Amino acid sequence: MATYKKRGYKPKNKKEQEELIQEESTTAEVFDSLDESASKTEAFISKNQNVILSVIVLITVVVLGYLGYQNFILGPKEKEAAAEMHQAQVFFDNAINATGTAQDSIFKLAINGGNAKPGFVAVADNFSGTKTAALANYYAGISYLNIGEYQKAIDHLDRFNLNDEVIAPMAKGALGDAFLQINQPKEALGYFESAISLSKNSFTTPKYLLKAAITALEIKEPAKALGYLERINEEFPEATEARQAKALTGKAEGLM
Structure with a gap:
């Protein structure tokens, strides 16, 4: 176990003198190694400064681009998509509570649109990449399943990708x-x-x-x-x- 020695400490005997010399030598080697590592790091940075700066700039651009897309493009697009899908959701809810041939007709309105508003299929296509589009694919799939168009149901349900x-x-x-x-x-x-x-x-x-x-x-x-x-x-x-x-x-x- 190492012991602390005050500055100016004088060894009492030859053994302590040898230990002190060894400690000072080890300390010097450590500092020399640190100096050498620092010098190599500085040399590497100096040599590759342009590449490092380019990488930093690229990362910054990607992050800012992502944040900009989320806040200024995807955000408003989500709101617009939700507003456009509202009527289709009303049709879907009405279809769930309907019976007989009326139910099929209302499901088709939910799928294809009505009252001058798009259906689930159009919302999924027009607002691709949004959460609303994913939900539109889910609702379209369930609607197709209910009217017996199973392959179309599979196609749309397979596009649902929310966790x-x-x-x-x-x-x-x-x-x-x-x-x-x-x-x-x-x-x-x-x-x-x-x-x-x-x-x-x-x-x-x-x-x-x-x-x-x-x-x-x-x-x-x-x-x-x-x-x-x-x-x-x-x-x-x-x-x-x-x-x-x-x-x-x-x-x-x-x-x-």
């Missing part, structure tokens, strides 16, 4: 529903599994666990189905899906 805890898994789940409708259960199961993995909550998770289990049973994968059913029973016993999960558990066990 929302509820809507993101619902978009994946809706893709699963669309693939089931076109008789592609394996692809559907993959989307239900994606919906499960995106977010754990009491609304979407048990819903897609059950759909995944039913689809797994359909493609003769009872072990996988049983795993999903057990998750519902253990993690979401109060969910509305729990009763059906318990009924299907016996079926899955019997197929193994």
